[in-house]
Amino acid sequence: MKQAHAGAQAISRRSFLRLAGLGGAIYVSGLSGWSSAAALPGGANEDFFFIQLSDTHWGFEGAPNPDAHGTLQKAVAAVNSLEQVPDFIVFTGDLTHTTDDPQERRQRLREFKDIAAGLKVKNVHFMPGEHDASLDHGEAYQEFFGKTHYSFAHKGVNFIVIDNVSDPTGAIGETQLAWLADELRQLPPQARIVVFTHRPLFDLYPQWDWATRDGAKAVELLQAHANVTVFYGHIHQEHHHMTGHIAHHAAKSLIFPLPAPGSQPKRTPLPWDDAYPYRGLGYRQVAAEAAKPMDYQLTELPVLKG
Amino acid sequence: MDIHHKRRLLLAGAAAGGLAVATRLVLAQTPERVIKIVAKKFDFTPGEIRLKKNQPVTLEFTTLDVVMGFNLPDFAIRTDILPGATSRLRFTPDKSGEFPFHCDVFCGSGHESMTGTVIVT
Ligand SMILES: [Cu+2]
Numbered sequence: 001m002k003q004a005h006a007g008a009q010a011i012s013r014r015s016f017l018r019l020a021g022l023g024g025a026i027y028v029s030g031l032s033g034w035s036s037a038a039a040l041p042g043g044a045n046e047d048f049f050f051i052q053l054s055d056t057h058w059g060f061e062g063a064p065n066p067d068a069h070g071t072l073q074k075a076v077a078a079v080n081s082l083e084q085v086p087d088f089i090v091f092t093g094d095l096t097h098t099t100d101d102p103q104e105r106r107q108r109l110r111e112f113k114d115i116a117a118g119l120k121v122k123n124v125h126f127m128p129g130e131h132d133a134s135l136d137h138g139e140a141y142q143e144f145f146g147k148t149h150y151s152f153a154h155k156g157v158n159f160i161v162i163d164n165v166s167d168p169t170g171a172i173g174e175t176q177l178a179w180l181a182d183e184l185r186q187l188p189p190q191a192r193i194v195v196f197t198h199r200p201l202f203d204l205y206p207q208w209d210w211a212t213r214d215g216a217k218a219v220e221l222l223q224a225h226a227n228v229t230v231f232y233g234h235i236h237q238e239h240h241h242m243t244g245h246i247a248h249h250a251a252k253s254l255i256f257p258l259p260a261p262g263s264q265p266k267r268t269p270l271p272w273d274d275a276y277p278y279r280g281l282g283y284r285q286v287a288a289e290a291a292k293p294m295d296y297q298l299t300e301l302p303v304l305k306g
Numbered sequence: 307m308d309i310h311h312k313r314r315l316l317l318a319g320a321a322a323g324g325l326a327v328a329t330r331l332v333l334a335q336t337p338e339r340v341i342k343i344v345a346k347k348f349d350f351t352p353g354e355i356r357l358k359k360n361q362p363v364t365l366e367f368t369t370l371d372v373v374m375g376f377n378l379p380d381f382a383i384r385t386d387i388l389p390g391a392t393s394r395l396r397f398t399p400d401k402s403g404e405f406p407f408h409c410d411v412f413c414g415s416g417h418e419s420m421t422g423t424v425i426v427t
Binding site for chain 2: 099100134135165168169206208209213265266267
């Protein structure tokens with residue numbers, strides 16, 4: 001399993017390196033030669049872009065981020081100052097940092113929601129991370145943000161949010177998998193599908209719990225579709241991986257970066273560097289081109305503008 | 307074909323018998339190692355488990371507070387640990403090295419640091 005992963009990683013790294021010289025922009029290509037998206041009936045096939053923010057861990061305090069109380073606001077300001085207004089924004093989980101106190105959990109979710117309300121773009125999609133939802137099966141989260149798994153469509157792309165954290169074992173569960181199968185059944189095999197989730201759906205590094213217990217079942221369901229891309233959080237760093245024809249892209253965090261999978265004995269946060277404040281933190285712009293159904297242009301942006 | 311079949315049965319029988327004798331001998335001489343591991347928020351004691359390669363071992367888990375998990379991905383073994391019960395994992399490490407394990411049932415603020423190492427020599 002580890003070897004198979006290393007091989008897939010090498011392939012994706014090669015294709016990414018080829019494009020890494022483009023000033024932080026990465027072009028992600030999947031299937032080539034598929035060109036009927038413009039012909040899909042009912043889909044408003046226009047170019048658009050959205051912003052992915054992840055792992056804000058509101059409520060965290062500690063040396064890995066001496067500006068834990070200000071980083072999220074800086075990111076909100078940076079997103080608000082983008083020259084082009086994004087179509088929507090998505091937060092891929094761990095909105096808040098774990099607390100064992102249910103009241104404190106609600107307080108953190110409330111404060112996070114208040115800060116996120118400062119985003120100029122009001123079309124914002126949320127999902128929980130294990131820090132938000134694993135201790136109470138998503139109960140407090142749902143009071144503030146509603147459903148933990150859902151789907152929506154935007155300009156011809158079908159977005160599916162999968163919750164792999166409300167179950168404290170880090171599983172999707174049979175009920176939700178049945179829901180996912182049903183959602184997919186309603187989409188043609190060539191439909192453009194983007195999945196948002198918190199934990200990786202594949203075994204990235206199970207030794208650090210960077211996996212989803214039944215993630216392979218979700219990937220298997222998704223494999224039947226030709227045109228699937230997954231964006232997730234949880235690992236606090238940029239990472240790209242292929243399972244078959246499905247590309248998975250992890251985003252940076254807005255609280256502290258974590259080490260590369262298996263690069264050190266323990267999964268402890270990378271230390272804050274005074275010489276390079278906010279290093280390793282940031283958010284991501286994803287541009288979807290109507291003419292190229294499997295191409296998403298990823299641009300990683302820093303917390304501080306400029 | 308008939309002869310082959312009989313021979314196979316004979317061989318299988320001999321192997322089974324031999325195994326039974328061997329097992330009895332091992333049990334009589336060196337009882338299989340059992341290591342007790344106690345889980346509590348957010349710690350495994352011991353956090354370092356030293357094993358011998360190719361020597362079967364049984365790990366016995368209990369928890370002092372909430373539901374926990376023990377996951378040792380390099381050997382593809384895991385178990386839930388439930389309050390008031392003992393969970394057992396029997397396995398034979400077939401490779402040496404240091405292998406991380408962790409609690410894989412989210413158990414509170416501090417869950418991430420609930421890790422340990424299996425050292426096989
Ligand atoms: Cu996180």
